[in-house]
Amino acid sequence: MKRRKLLQTLALASGSMLLPVGCNSWVAKEVKGLSNRKRLITIFLRGAIDGLNVVVPHQESDYYEARPTIAIPYPGEKAGAIDLDGFFGLHPALADILPLWKQKTLAFIYNSGSPDGTRSHFDAQDYMESGTPGIKSTSDGWMNRLLARLPQDRPTQAVNVGNTTPKILQGKMPIANLSPGANSTRPISIDRPRISSAFELMYGGQDSLSKAYQEGIKARSIILEELKQEMMSANRNAGTVNQFVDDAAEVAQLIVSDARTQLAFMEVGGWDTHIAQKQVFNRSLPNLGKGLATLVQGLGSVYSDTVIVVISEFGRTVKENGNNGTDHGHGNVMWLLGGGVRGGKVYHQWSGLTESELYEGRDLPVNIDFRDAIAHVLQEHLSISNQDLGYIFPQYQLASNLNFLR
């Protein structure tokens, strides 16, 4: 108790901008003005996940006709979907996130995606990350531009899990990386002051290498302190071999203990299921579900100030292909999680699966621009002004009247 008091005093003494390094999460949460800051976590499912088998339209007979071998059976049947609302059901391998649905903090947006029709993974991902579908020349990502419009409090205000910076976070604002997997806090040479002070002389300038180096040093000291503290604590899934689950635990830890961390980005690959989709889903979806559940659990009370958006570059063909898989399609399902999300609901402009209703006769149409959903989060959750929204999503007019936040 004494320690807690001391840390609180230190935190207040050092001003509202800086927390004492190494302070515990419960202290950070109690320091007013920092703890209730709104957070956004974006999780990108690379490879184009098949939304139709994640949120299953089990009342649609066309669905079962189009997918004789890979359709998820009716609720109640063996390995059947878990019914959500009488029309849609959840893939059974995602049972870990069902409690969030029941708690009404998990929602889906059907027939959503990018208005651009490309079926190239790389273009479609770039467009979703730059926030400017159809425009290739955009060099920065919308989360970086968003960071530029948030109150400044560097350097771990935005964290990326991964050793390379994805397009969505590229741009003029510095961001921090968290090494994926279990090794992020293992000591490396640069942790030794003798080495870092020597390199400080070399990378003290304003060139891009120096800037990256300096941001790295700042971010690492914070990440190390915060993660080491609770590395072995109960909310970390000891012994798990799944990287996403580990990473989710670390991101939650970092957000909870470092009140500055406001934006985070994670990615999970491996959804390009041209073949044997059933097996891939049965292997990968449980990890995804478990990771999301771990993230929510780790965030604790901060979950109420957090929105988690799960997106993928495009959906997949309604019909299965010749190899028990699906090919590149168009519209898809977005996932939304968060204490402020009006969940327990599938938001959609569903138009059925008959060929005449499909995009180019084969794919789910995009009736809801992914930016409509994100813009709603930016405006209502992160209090981004109309003007700033125009900066984050240039050449975009808010089109839908989505209203999924409390």
Place this chain on the structure above:
Amino acid sequence: MNKKTNCSVYTSWSERQLSLVLPILDYLDYLSVPPSLEVDSMKKSLQNWCILLVSIALLWLGILPYPQAMGAENQDKVLHYISRLSFGVTPGQIQQVQASGIENYLQAQLNPESIPESPVLERRLGQLDTLKMGPPDLFKSFQKYNIQLQPNKGRNLSIAEKKELQQKRNQFRQKAIKQAQKAHLLRGVLSERQLQEVMVDFWFNHFNVVFSKKVIPFWLADYENDIRTHALGNFRDLLATTAHHPAMLIYLDNDLNVAPNDKAKGNLKGINENYARELMELHTLGVDGGYTQQDVIALARILTGWGVDRKGGLGDENSFKFYERRHDYSDKVFLGHTIPGTGIEEGEKALDILASHPATARFISYKLAQYFVADQPPTSLVDRLGDKFLDSNGNIKVVLDTLFHSPEFNDPQYYHNKFKTPYQYLVSILRASNINNPNFQRLRGMFAQLSMPIYGCATPDGYKNTQDAWLNPEGMLRRVSLANAIANGAVSNKQPVNAQQLQKTLGNKFSPTTKNAIAQSPPRLRSTLILGSPEMMNR
């Protein structure tokens, strides 16, 4: 008068040399007597000659600043060529290329068969036994375990026996992967045919496959060797090699791409668009190359039946097999061409169309210019290379020759401006540090730490080579930390890297900031700092 006479003697001098000599001549003019005193002119002229000769001697001996300036420019250019045509400079190489001339170095590298391969490399490669087995044999050895593990084949196995077999099977697969990776790394570090290896790096990522999918491990080394054969050859041949290769057909699922009405069992029930799409988007036309979804479907149908005979015996020596009964024999319209349904020839025709398409010429040229010149390559260069590509029917050597002689490549603004990929960075460290027998196991871990395991890019677009992709805060810290580890002998049997030798190898070309950082730090950190310097991170 004198000046003119003297000048004419030196007409073969370059402009730069002249600019240094002319002030001397001006000075001589200033000394010389006005022209009206014709009597003394002969004597004066002789005197001037003497002064000039002394000056030239001084220049030659390096006492005046001129030879250093000349040498420096030369050295910058030499270093530029070495760092772009290879995985980095090795001890004594700058002096060697300076002596032989850049053009000789370039022509030798463009004709790798003219360069004897390093005997050390050949010996090390010879120690990798899975490389000597062909893919079908590797696959068969792997299958032996699987057959033994099948239920009801032979006697019943105990759980322990099963476990042991599974372990052996997985170890064998791992061995094939590791040896292929090791061979790749050894070639990068030790091969004398550096440009060829650089082009293998370029093309492997262009025609990317990943080590972790299905049975690709057994075709990895073979796939890379086939790419190597055509790395500086003809693009159409290279394209054909990848299109017929099991590694590619398995990676992009074309071994499962069959005519919809085929009676085959299992998951062979119809079209799979995966390879057809990437063949156009990533291998040839580029995403803006003007094809439609209908072209993707047409090409997928054209390529039905292009598959793999894993066990060998039915297909060609590489296990490629065209399964006639899986082929869609209907006529197709592909990129405006009508292609009658005749069988495997349809695919060859499609590859012809793709390889000779102007969009392909442009796409490949853009990627080459980006790899060798700048992340945002100058359009003028891309256009010129595209024309050359079309004129030469996709002769890669000719296109590269044009690239290396282009004013853009030789423009000093592009020197040293490419941020190395983690692979390029670590290999260049090994080369500069003269680490000829690196600890592969440690290096494997290092590549993983830097997010670039060899053959480990899961997506078909391959590893990027731009700064945007690789420069980030965490990555910088990891790089300098690994520089420290290597400087202290982490991959060279605890033998630390000699700083003095390293400095010399790199031509002592460091910025004032780098020099200052080195000067102000303890001497034992010198190698660490050099290997972690911006000069090592860029090429």
